[in-house]
Every structure is written in structure tokens, then in C-alpha cells.
Amino acid sequence: MSDRRLEIDGVSKRYGETVALREMTFDVRAGELFGFVGSNGAGKTTTMRIVLGVLAGDAGAVRWDGEPITLETRRLIGYMPEERGLYPRMKVGEQLTYLARLHGMAAPAARRAAERWTERLGVAGRRDDEVQKLSLGNQQRVQLAAALVHDPRILVLDEPFSGLDPVAVDVMSEVLREKAGEGVPVVFSSHQLDLVQRLCDRVGIVRSGQMVACGTVDELRAGGAVRLVVDVPQAPPDWTGALPGVRVLGHEGSRTELELGAGADDQAVLKAALATGPVHEFARRRPSLTELFRSVVSEGEQR
Template sequence: MHDSLVLDRVTRHYKQVRALDALSMTVGGGELFGFVGGNGAGKTTAMRIVLGVLAADSGTVYWRGRPLDLAARRRIGYMPEERGLYPKMGAREQLVHFARLHGVDPAGARRRADHWLERFGLADRARDEVANLSLGNQQRVQLAAALVHDPVLLVLDEPFSGLDPAAVDEMSAVLRERAAEGAPVLFSSHHLELVERLCDRIGIIKEGALVAEGTVEELRSGGPRRYAVRVEPGEAQGNWVERVPGARAVGDDQGAVIVELPGGTDDQDLLRAALAAGPVRSFTPHLPRLAELYRETVEPVRGGSAADTADAAPAAERSAV
């Protein structure tokens, strides 16, 4: 893929803590890639290495088939999780400033700032200090700052955090447009339903390593076989799932039992066990939602993980973004 961002076995340590563990992934041109994982899993560290704010201990980041250099990084649109706006500067002045930092000429910077303020419904607030804007409008200005220099690649860290539904829809539409124009779009988010709905592909990171990657359908269909079975209660109901060797109930869905079958087990054995328990009202394959896959893939870590420490420890590096 010509306009692709590639992380090739990128590793990063903070002293004795491994924050990224040979992380490899590709975001293709025109692709919306959702980057999900627990707090401290390594998402922000990976993004900062792409931006050049942090250096990798080993591995390489490629853009368009070549190692990502300073000139290419100037064409990246970045939205940090810790919002990087100047609170006492006006919205328009701020956008012009960021455009100029990326090499846009003065007239072009003003023109692009006005365009994005108009696009986000902020033309009448152009002179307002950012600190006097609502959180949603601050987010809009922050996204405009990532877009004002017409980037060829977008890297967004939790761009939907704190947004109301209308603002989420607005931001989603902008990201789709940028992808439709050919830009790779990499963003992290804890809004799993939104990620599932919006993204072309998803990567799940845990303790600095990518543990699952693919389209939503690939991820949903790639796990163990599961069936949603709704049985009308009867005398023989009991724990009928145990009658099928190796089968286990793993949840429920609106009154249906979600049953996981081991490899080699005939689904008709499960159906016969259900019929023996009572009238079967539904028997369908069950594909897990992204939230289910996430819970099963990323186990909660009690007391903080090594990666939590790694992403939280270097305050100087975090404030540098």
C-alpha cells in the first residue's frame, strides 16, 4: 500500500519497564484504524514514537515505504490525549499559529483556520479564548488544529473523550472524509461501540504487544464457536448445557444462553440437549461484539501493570507533547 504507516517491531523501555514489545502493525491509506487497549497498554507511547516525541529503542516506523523522518512528520495531524491548546489564545489565532508551525504561508494559514472554524460551527467564536469555550468546542478546536495544515496522516489519541453525541457524530464524519480522501487515520478510543461502528480495522494492544488485529468481522468470527440458545423453561430445564461434553455457558443475551462449543463438537449435539430441556425458541450462531472480545482479550490488571507505570512515569516526556 503506497500511503501506509508501518510500525515494524517497535520496542520501547522506561528503565526496567517494557512499554512496547516488538509492536508491529500497518495502517493503510484511506483506512480508519482503531487502536484499543487498557490504560497504560502502550497506545500513547506508540503514537509518540510515530510523532518523534519519543525514540524507539529498536524497530522502525515507515511512511510510504521509507523510515519516517522529520519532513514527513510535519505532514502528520496529531491530537494528543492531554489537549495541547493555549488556553488564553483566541481560537482563530491559535489555528493560524499551528498552521504556520507546519510550514503553511500566512495567507493560507488564515484561510484554512477560517475554513475549519466554519466547518465546526465556531466562526462566531473565532476570537474567544479557548479557556472560555465549552469542552466540546475545545475539542473541536483541537481537531481543527490537527487538520489545519492539510495532513497526509492523522494520529489521534482519545479524540472522542468527553464529547456529546452530536459532537461525536461530527468528528466521526470528519474522520471518514479524511480517510475517503486517502489519508490513513489511526486513533485510540475507549468507546468500543463507536470503534466497532466506525473503523475498517482494529488492533487490540496489551502490555505493549498487539494481541489481536483485523476487521470487525474477522475479529468477531475468529474466536471459538458460540451459539445463542433460547429454551422455554420446563421440568427438564436444569443445567442442560453440561450434557454436551466440553460445552460451557459463557453468558446470556436477552434470555438466550450463550454456549461455547469445543472444536470437533457437532452443533446438533447441542441442539438435541436443548430440545431435551424444553421447547427451543431460537438457536443461532453468536458472534461476539467488540466489547466482549475486548474483555476476553484484555484481562483487567489489579494494582497497575508494568505498562501503566511506563506510560505514567516520565512526566517530562508526557508534558512535551
């Protein structure tokens, strides 16, 4: 049975004494948008380079459709490197046609693909300009076109939204959704966690070269610490007193946001709130992906 997934299975990588990746494991399924997030130096780019064959892992395997990735398989991947990889003095249209031909497309088909993607990404009017003469945002659009021009079966994008204005972010998001809709597995890294939360089917959080959390946004948020928002207009600022396991995150007017640690009792919080007078709101609030990410990263720093 065909298993059209990109699998990263137990991939490790060292540079001398520095461990860049430690048994990195996750998969990206057909038609899925997978957000790959972590602090700078967490191992995201190293993982992507190993998928592409730019680097070799010390252990583990990368598979596509259940088979080890080969040089021929890698021609099916659309890759967008973080440091970008365009020829600055080459004209946009010529460059995209050239890159499409490197992936095996015939010249007429390569030219048509270059025209289609520059049109789609809003840089058709710059086809005859050298890349170095474009704004950084337009260079970013051309770089995405370079990843798409050969009709890839897999997309691996390193910080594709970096430096884009809101309109370009919307265009990029729409294109990635379209490719996923065609059954392409799409993995991208980004520090814009609100965008990842909105766009992705699943998210993997990387810390110190390891995958420390992976799942849908809802699954990850459900696994975070319980937070409560309590509106107690007559309560003093220290109304939570010495409630065990309860941490005050902040106040906004009469509303207090609390985080409940292990063993904390939300009913004890409610009882303490009612003791101050009327309670206008008592609700659980799920952490955003950004808050969850901060929690996961800070947890690692404290160890």
C-alpha cells in the same frame, strides 16, 4: 512503486525495567480508518509519540511511503494528543492560524484554513474566545481543528472522541471518514469500542505493549469463541447439564446464551435442547468488539 502506508515495524521501548512496547508492528493504509485499542497503559500513547518523534524507540522503525519518517515527513502528520496541547490563553482563531503557519502555510492560507475548520467543526462563533473559556467539548473540537488545519497527509489521533456529546461524535466521525475518503491514513485510539466497531476498516488490539490481534472487525469477531443463543421455553435452568466445553453466559427469559470452548459440539447442545421440549431458536451469535476485547484482555491477565 509508491507505498502510501504508515508502517510501525518492530518498535520496542523500555523505561528501566518496564517494557512499554515489545516489537509493536502494524500498518495503516492509505484511505483507511484504523482503530488502535487497548487498556490504559497498554502502549497506545507511547506508540503514537514515537510515530511523532516526541519519543525515540529503542528498536524498530516507523516508515511513511516506504521511507523512514523524518522531521520533514512529520510536518505532514496531523496529531491530536490525549492530554491535549492548546494554549489556554490564546484565542481560537489566532491559535489555529499560528499552528498552520508552523507547518509551513502562508499567512492568508493559514487564516482561511482556520476559518474553514472552525466552521466545519461548529466553533466558528468562538474564534475570538480564549481556549480556556470554552467547554471541554468545544476545546476538543478546536483540538481536532488543530490537527487538520495544515491539510495533513496522515492523521494520528489519541482518544479524539473522549468527552464529546453524541452530536459532536457524529461530526467528528464524518470528518474522519471524509479524510480517509481523500486517501489519508487515519489511526485513532478509543475506549468507545462500539464506535470503533462502527467506524473502522481495521482494528488492532494492544496488550502489555504488544499487538495481540489485528484485522477487520469481521475477521476479529470470526476468530472469537463460538456463542449460541438457544430458546428452550420448557427447559430447566440447568438444562445444559455437564456438556463438555459449554459455558452458560446468561439467561433472558427462556433464552440461554452459551459459549463453546475447544472441543465443544454444537450438535450435542442441540440434542440436549431438544430433549427438554420444543426449541424456538438455535443460532450462532458473533461476539461484539467489546466482548472480544474483554476476552483478549482477560486472557492476558490469566497468564
